[in-house]
Amino acid sequence: MPTSTNSVGVVETRACITGNTSASISYTGAAIGNLSYGWDDNKNKTSEGITGTMSGYGFDVGTSGYDDEDRLVNWQRDDTNLDQSWDLSLVGDWDSVTENASTQYRVHGNAHEIISAAGQSITHDVKGNMTSIPAVLRPGSDPLALTWDFDNR
Incomplete structure (x- = not known):
């Protein structure tokens, strides 16, 4: 898992799945929050979970989020707004x-x-x-x- 530290001491850690696709990004040393991602077999992003300050702004596309051409056709934000x-x-x-x-x-x-x-x-x-x-x-x-x-x- 690659990590980096910025000039104020915030550590960013990234985890990837097969094909170098992001699975998560975690931060320590600040209340930024963490990110997690879901992908389908065609590498279409199906979800993004967000904690911390931006909690609720993640999204999910469900099982019918993409059509047969891999085009995004529906999207729901986690906070339902x-x-x-x-x-x-x-x-x-x-x-x-x-x-x-x-x-x-x-x-x-x-x-x-x-x-x-x-x-x-x-x-x-x-x-x-x-x-x-x-x-x-x-x-x-x-x-x-x-x-x-x-x-x-």
Whole structure:
């Protein structure tokens, strides 16, 4: 198990499983907390346990967390304050996203750009840059207009 000590004396110890995949990270000398990880046979992370200050912010994906293409399709935070799931198209577009039992449906264009979310339109310029983000996709209640220069900044 590799260990390291930083300049203030906190010791970090890492444990790995086959294939050099992290199994846990432990800290001594500070109240940081420890991390533990679960993985499926395809090396998809299935859980992350966190103790200490960030306790409750770990997650679990359950037995159906990944689809047949190894794409994440559901996730639950340990403190139950945030659960998310995604219904993906064959090419990976989010046909819907559900957060804490509230579902938002999305429509994508030929270039996989989002053209509507929850029934609200999203616009793009001729280069494909998004020029408006409806309120439904933003925290708060205001839509956002975007402008781009010749370098797409």
